[in-house]
Amino acid sequence: MxxxxxxxxxxxxxxxxxxxxxxxxxxxxxxxxxxxxxxxxxxxxxxxxxxxxxxxxxxxxxxxxxxxxxxxxxxxxxxxxxxxxxxxxxxxxxxxxxxxxxxxxxxxxxxxxNHTSDRHAWFQEALAAGPGSPERERYIFREGRGPRGELPPNDWESIFGGPAWTRLPDGQWYLHLFAPEQPDLNWEHxxxxxxxxxxxxxxxxxxxxxxxxxxxxxxxxxxxxxxxxxxxxxxxxxxxxxxxxxxxxxxxxxxxxxxxxxxxxxxxxxxxxxxxxxxxxxxxxxxxxxxxxxxxxxxxxxxxxxxxxxxxxxxxxxxxxxxxxxxxxxxxxxxxxxxxxxxxxxxxxxxxxxxxxxxxxxxxxxxxxxxxxxxxxxxxxxxxxxxxxxxxxxxxxxxxxxxxxxxxxxxxxxxxxxxxxxxxxxxxxxxxxxxxxxxxxxxxxxxxxxxxxxxxxxxRIRREHPALGDGAISWLDSPAGTLAFTRGGGFACLINMTAEWVEVERPLGAAGPLLASADPVTSGERVLLAPDSTTWWTLENV
Known part of the structure; x- marks a missing residue:
């Protein structure tokens, strides 16, 4: 069940x-x-x-x-x-x-x-309204540290470099995890x-x-x-x-x-x-x-x-x-x-x-x-x-x-x-x-x-092939520096991430390559994978 x-x-x-x-x-x-x-x-x-x-x-x-x-x-x-x-x-x-x-x-x-522009109407209203106003509660304004509030409220840094806080002429600081022109919104509001x-x-x-x-x-x-x-x-x-x-x-x-x-x-x-x-x-x-x-x-x-x-x-x-x-x-x-x-x-x-x-x-x-x-x-x-x-x-x-x-x-x-x-x-x-x-x-x-x-x-192949898209993956054994897996039994993918040609076994049921970023060399049951390449195979009778 x-x-x-x-x-x-x-x-x-x-x-x-x-x-x-x-x-x-x-x-x-x-x-x-x-x-x-x-x-x-x-x-x-x-x-x-x-x-x-x-x-x-x-x-x-x-x-x-x-x-x-x-x-x-x-x-x-x-x-x-x-x-x-x-x-x-x-x-x-x-x-x-x-x-x-x-x-x-x-x-x-x-x-x-996460943030608006500093030109957004809300932020412009917050600037005009001043400290303690309801308009400032939409953003993250804080008093500074230090004897005169001259230090940022905490040690957070902007993703773009420098402090994540900018001080206004009225003495309050506002948070911007990115540029000063991108004030952070207060999602508690x-x-x-x-x-x-x-x-x-x-x-x-x-x-x-x-x-x-x-x-x-x-x-x-x-x-x-x-x-x-x-x-x-x-x-x-x-x-x-x-x-x-x-x-x-x-x-x-x-x-x-x-x-x-x-x-x-x-x-x-x-x-x-x-x-x-x-x-x-x-x-x-x-x-x-x-x-x-x-x-x-x-x-x-x-x-x-x-x-x-x-x-x-x-x-x-x-x-x-x-x-x-x-x-x-x-x-x-x-x-x-x-x-x-x-x-x-x-x-x-x-x-x-x-x-x-x-x-x-x-x-x-x-x-x-x-x-x-x-x-x-x-x-x-x-x-x-x-x-x-x-x-x-x-x-x-x-x-x-x-x-x-x-x-x-x-x-x-x-x-x-x-x-x-x-x-x-x-x-x-x-x-x-x-x-x-x-x-x-x-x-x-x-x-x-x-x-x-x-x-x-x-x-085109990804859209048409029944094994591709959503679903499961099954890993196969392969030499060091390579990867191999199958999708849904009808598709195999071989990847060589080394700078050399690498010999691997032909995937079970594979008649020939379906698509390759660089062509492999096939000989019987052995396959030579080109350096830094991926090859797709359709598997038959699997």
């Missing part, structure tokens, strides 16, 4: 699109410029929906396009219910949603609940809860299919705002318990939001951007009554090593299974160096990135792609100083995120920005390297061996 119940549960969850969806992150500023001002916008995204549908993804996630002074490129929101003019209008947002749905694509948008519930409903009514929750681990702070006790606190995030992140109280917020999502038709979802010190604590965000997915940053930060990858995959799958959730895999996003560069750069980095992609897409659960990774784009490490604008560079220059946000190259024209903007427009908000002409969508569509062609093939 227990097995029948479990089988019914599996059948039920298998119908839910988000459990095995491939979701493509659109960094709106850098995806496509529709009006020729050098900045990507919603019109530009609409113009490329056919490309995304033909790529084979199931949904797109749009980074913030709300009204913002752009101190942190839209993650400082001044009006959560409107579109910033640089990106278009509310009508453009509605048209994009409708067009995406016609292309069979679901749309997830960002919501930023009921008005904050009510406001965000209304914001969610506004966008759900407009037709969005879900939300990526920015800093989903950050809204609740430890009682009394205790000191951390030492500096360089950013290194603790995701590795240790800190009083300003991953507090248990955030889960009540997510439960309330899940109830809102569940009240709408069509499996609307919540995705947590959550850094937690262990896979078990990360799994708390995707319990059955909380959010649907959480980014697996432990997978993203794993070094290129077979034993390390096997460990993080196994632990990730074990922990999400405990709460009945799918795992969610990601290799790059707008906050980290592109994985071509992280894996060594150049030919080696691209080879490893291609292999990592096939590994990720063969795993159970959902996968996120970051725009441009399907082109094998590297991090741009030599942007001119005058273009560098990311506030995270205040922490240290190497942590700046501008290099992974360079605009997409679309056409193989003679000059940058290679179709990012309309014809005749040669300026873009970040310059596109001339070498990217050969990496453009147009150039790669002509080449059956290109990284784009590999992604298109992988996504």
């Amino acid at each position: 227990t097995e029948l119940v479990e089988d019914a549960a599996v059948a039920d969850t298998a119908t839910r699109w988000w459990r095995d969806a491939v979701i493509y992150q659109v960094y709106v500023r850098s995806f496509a410029d529709g009006n020729g001002d050098g900045v990507g916008d919603l019109l530009g995204v609409r113009s490329r929906l056919r490309y995304l549908a033909e790529l084979g993804v199931d949904a797109i996630w749009l980074t913030p396009f709300f009204t913002s002074p752009m101190a942190d490129f839209g993650y400082d929101v001044a009006d959560y219910r409107d579109v910033d003019p640089i990106f278009g209008s509310l009508a453009d947002a509605k048209a994009l949603l409708d067009d995406a749905h016609r292309h069979g694509l679901k749309v997830i948008v960002d919501v930023v609940p 009921p008005e904050v809860h009510a406001e965000f519930a209304d914001i969610l409903r506004f966008w759900l009514d407009l037709g969005v299919d879900g939300f990526r929750v920015d800093v989903a681990h950050g809204m609740v702070k430890a009682d009394g705002l205790p000191d951390v006790g030492h500096s360089d606190q950013v290194r603790l995030i995701g590795a240790d318990i800190v009083p300003f992140f991953d507090q248990d109280g955030v889960h009540e917020i997510h439960r309330a939001w899940r109830r809102i999502l569940d009240s709408y038709e069509g499996e609307r979802i919540g995705v947590a951007e959550a850094w937690a010190p262990s896979p078990e604590r990360l799994a708390n965000y995707v319990r059955p009554d909380e959010l649907h997915q959480a980014f697996n940053f432990h997978f993203l930060t794993t070094p290129w090593d077979a034993a390390a990858f096997r460990e993080v995959i196994a632990v990730s799958l074990e922990t999400v299974t405990l709460v009945g959730a799918p795992s969610t895999w990601v290799l790059s996003n707008h906050d980290v160096k592109r994985h071509v560069t992280r894996y060594g750069g150049g030919e080696i980095g691209l080879r490893r990135a291609r292999a990592a992609t096939l590994l990720m897409l063969a795993l159970p659960g959902s996968a996120y792609l970051y725009q441009g990774e399907e082109l094998g784009l590297p991090e741009v490490l030599d942007l001119p100083e005058e273009y560098l604008q990311d506030p995270q560079r205040l922490r240290d220059p190497d942590s700046g995120r501008d290099g992974c946000r360079v605009p997409m190259p679309w056409t193989a024209t003679d000059e940058p920005p290679f179709g990012f903007a309309p014809p005749g427009i040669y300026e873009s908000w970040l310059p596109v390297p001339p070498a990217w002409r050969g990496l453009s969508v147009e150039a790669q569509l002509r080449d059956a061996a290109s990284t784009l062609s590999l992604y298109r093939s992988a996504l």
Whole structure:
């Protein structure tokens, strides 16, 4: 009887699109410029929906396009219910949603609940009202320490570097875990809860299919705002318990939001951007009554090593299974160096990135792609100083995120920005390297061996093959430096993470390779795997 119940549960969850969806992150500023001002916008995204549908993804996630002074490129929101003019209008947002749905694509948008912009009406009211006012209770204002209140209320540090507190002329300090232009909201205030519930409903009514929750681990702070006790606190995030992140109280917020999502038709979802010190604590965000997915940053930060990858995959799958959730895999996003560069750069980095992609897409659960990774784009490490604008560079220059946000190259024209903007427009908000002409969508569509062609093939197979997507994994024995597993008995994946050719046994029932990031050599029952490569196999009679 227990097995029948479990089988019914599996059948039920298998119908839910988000459990095995491939979701493509659109960094709106850098995806496509529709009006020729050098900045990507919603019109530009609409113009490329056919490309995304033909790529084979199931949904797109749009980074913030709300009204913002752009101190942190839209993650400082001044009006959560409107579109910033640089990106278009509310009508453009509605048209994009409708067009995406016609292309069979679901749309997830960002919501930023930990902080607002300092230009938000609430914060402006708090500044005007002064200490002790009801308006200031929506944020985290405190008196300073020291004889004259000249010291910050505690030792918390901003993620962007420096103290997490700024003092106002009236003597009070306000908390900002990010830039000073991003004051933290006080989630102990009921008005904050009510406001965000209304914001969610506004966008759900407009037709969005879900939300990526920015800093989903950050809204609740430890009682009394205790000191951390030492500096360089950013290194603790995701590795240790800190009083300003991953507090248990955030889960009540997510439960309330899940109830809102569940009240709408069509499996609307919540995705947590959550850094937690262990896979078990990360799994708390995707319990059955909380959010649907959480980014697996432990997978993203794993070094290129077979034993390390096997460990993080196994632990990730074990922990999400405990709460009945799918795992969610990601290799790059707008906050980290592109994985071509992280894996060594150049030919080696691209080879490893291609292999990592096939590994990720063969795993159970959902996968996120970051725009441009399907082109094998590297991090741009030599942007001119005058273009560098990311506030995270205040922490240290190497942590700046501008290099992974360079605009997409679309056409193989003679000059940058290679179709990012309309014809005749040669300026873009970040310059596109001339070498990217050969990496453009147009150039790669002509080449059956290109990284784009590999992604298109992988996504088509992943959608069509009955063993892929949601489900289980079975590890196989394989030599040191390699990984091997099967999915559902009809599919096998072999990965060689060494710099040498490695001989392995042909998977039982494998007639030949289905897809490979670099072709293997087969001879009878033996297979030679190319260095830094992944090979997919269909298994017959198994």
